[in-house]
Amino acid sequence: xxxxxxxxxxxxxxxxxxxxxxxxxxxxxxxxxxxxxxxxxxxxxxxxxxxxxxxxxxxxxxxxxxxxxxxxxxxxxxxxxxxxxxxxxxxxxxxxxxxxxxxxxxxxxxxxxxxxxxxxxxxxxxxxxxxxxxxxxxxxxxxxxxxxxxxxxxxxxxxxxxxxxxxxxxxxxxxxxxxxxxxxxxxxxxxxxxxxxxxxxxxxxxxxxxxxxxxxxxxxxxxxxxxxxxxxxxxxxxxxxxxxxxxxxxxxxxxxxxxxxxxxxxxxxxxxxxxxxxxxxxxxxxxxxxxxxxxxxxxxxxxxxxxxxxxxxxxxxxxxxxxxxxxxxxxxxxxxxxxxxxxxxxxxxxxxxxxxxxxxxxxxxxxxxxxxxxxxxxxxxxxxxxxxxxxxxxxxxxxxxxxxxxxxxxxxxxxxxxxxxxxxxxxxxxxxxxxxxxxxxxxxxxxxxxxxxxxxxxxxxxxxxxxxx
Ligand code: NAD
Numbered sequence: 001x002x003x004x005x006x007x008x009x010x011x012x013x014x015x016x017x018x019x020x021x022x023x024x025x026x027x028x029x030x031x032x033x034x035x036x037x038x039x040x041x042x043x044x045x046x047x048x049x050x051x052x053x054x055x056x057x058x059x060x061x062x063x064x065x066x067x068x069x070x071x072x073x074x075x076x077x078x079x080x081x082x083x084x085x086x087x088x089x090x091x092x093x094x095x096x097x098x099x100x101x102x103x104x105x106x107x108x109x110x111x112x113x114x115x116x117x118x119x120x121x122x123x124x125x126x127x128x129x130x131x132x133x134x135x136x137x138x139x140x141x142x143x144x145x146x147x148x149x150x151x152x153x154x155x156x157x158x159x160x161x162x163x164x165x166x167x168x169x170x171x172x173x174x175x176x177x178x179x180x181x182x183x184x185x186x187x188x189x190x191x192x193x194x195x196x197x198x199x200x201x202x203x204x205x206x207x208x209x210x211x212x213x214x215x216x217x218x219x220x221x222x223x224x225x226x227x228x229x230x231x232x233x234x235x236x237x238x239x240x241x242x243x244x245x246x247x248x249x250x251x252x253x254x255x256x257x258x259x260x261x262x263x264x265x266x267x268x269x270x271x272x273x274x275x276x277x278x279x280x281x282x283x284x285x286x287x288x289x290x291x292x293x294x295x296x297x298x299x300x301x302x303x304x305x306x307x308x309x310x311x312x313x314x315x316x317x318x319x320x321x322x323x324x325x326x327x328x329x330x331x332x333x334x335x336x337x338x339x340x341x342x343x344x345x346x347x348x349x350x351x352x353x354x355x356x357x358x359x360x361x362x363x364x365x366x367x368x369x370x371x372x373x374x375x376x377x378x379x380x381x382x383x384x385x386x387x388x389x390x391x392x393x394x395x396x397x398x399x400x401x402x403x404x405x406x407x408x409x410x411x412x413x414x415x416x417x418x419x420x421x422x423x424x425x426x427x428x429x430x431x432x433x434x435x436x437x438x439x440x441x442x443x444x445x446x447x448x449x450x451x452x453x454x455x456x457x458x459x460x461x462x463x464x465x466x467x468x469x
Pocket of ligand 1 (some may be wrong): 149178179180181182183184186201202203204207208209234235236267268269270271316317318347348349350
């Protein structure tokens with residue numbers, strides 16, 4: 001029987017970051033995943049392929065908009081096979097890279113499905129048979145899978161989850177997106193740009209329920225133009241596969257619409273943790289009522305040899321949170337006195353405009369009754385935004401009223417996903433409004449909107465005139 005100091009189950013951005021750091025720290029490490037190379041949902045059928053498609057969609061939108069700048073292109077001809085090839089090539093390139101890194105670091109990589117035998121033994125079913133591994137510690141990084149409520153489960157390929165939608169089987173004339181969250185808006189906008197008439201149904205009163213409304217409002221304006229319809233306070237009561245399409249009945253505000261026929265349906269109503277690991281019940285690892293593995297701030301489960309990280313331990317289900325937790329868990333295993341204590345985990349929705357936030361949102365601050373000041377800088381006053389013809393953006397800081405410390409940052413606009421990193425650093429470093437105001441930002445860039453938001457806080461923004469009251 002082979003033995004290893006650390007076994008990592010699941011090769012997504014959480015699992016492979018953990019395995020690579022463990023190897024760098026000198027631990028003998030085994031990484032187990034069902035794919036040929038590490039990457040997980042994020043790289044194979046999530047973050048990465050969707051971003052490749054969103055990039056193409058952005059180019060199409062910009063090309064169409066260029067008429068307003070005096071440059072006209074003919075209507076694009078879309079070669080779906082080639083577009084798929086581009087997207088698959090992106091995935092191939094990244095995963096062959098992680099495969100190389102496995103070899104360089106001498107991580108023992110096993111392609112197969114892991115089963116827990118006891119708190120120090122794993123069995124892996126591989127194409128060639130079975131391998132048994134004795135381990136000192138294990139990290140469970142098994143991620144999550146799309147949630148498919150029973151009412152939305154139809155055995156018909158025209159009803160898709162995000163994985164099926166990313167395969168781009170065709171560009172349906174009509175597409176229903178169930179769920180106005182991250183996936184629904186990202187993939188819905190790709191299909192809309194490619195030419196589908198997209199209807200979005202969202203159960204709650206607004207898109208992206210976790211984000212501040214002033215940010216979402218900016219995106220919603222564009223989404224409303226881009227999509228055929230956005231039905232809020234609406235859910236789907238039933239789906240029925242018919243020869244002509246999928247017949248959908250709505251419930252809630254959108255129920256006024258009689259049932260409708262769609263060529264395809266994308267179900268994106270959230271993800272659920274993948275904690276059904278065979279043999280887990282033979283350990284002391286606890287799973288809560290929502291299916292999340294219970295861990296402490298050092299990512300330890302109730303079984304002393306086992307740790308868990310990423311989507312399988314809770315929200316937010318984001319790749320960068322998983323990677324960070326993976327590194328913390330490995331450091332704990334290596335004997336360091338560290339814990340997972342972030343002040344800010346950034347969230348980015350890669351629509352156009354992008355929405356990004358980090359730290360405390362305004363809504364959370366108000367709900368918690370915290371004394372805050374919100375300083376907003378509208379992109380209409382940003383030279384860079386004007387040159388991009390994108391003045392619809394907004395940058396805002398959520399500051400502690402007493403200390404002027406930056407508690408949260410919210411952004412909407414093209415490139416918000418890149419800009420938020422400065423906000424994360426500011427929050428993590430405990431920066432206050434003065435720190436941000438005194439940091440010289442390059443001109444003309446969208447990053448200046450961060451600095452000028454701090455100036456707004458002091459009522460002294462160069463490009464925003466606020467007369468003294
Ligand atoms: P989500 O939680 O972002 O959104 C689901 C939406 O569906 C919510 O707005 C919810 O109110 C709505 N909903 C739930 N049940 C419904 C119903 N029956 N009818 C209508 N609406 C309903 O989930 P998602 O979009 O499926 O994405 C899953 C997770 O994947 C995200 O939470 C995120 O963690 C991750 N993800 C992240 C990114 C990113 O970082 N850019 C992109 C895609 C996915």
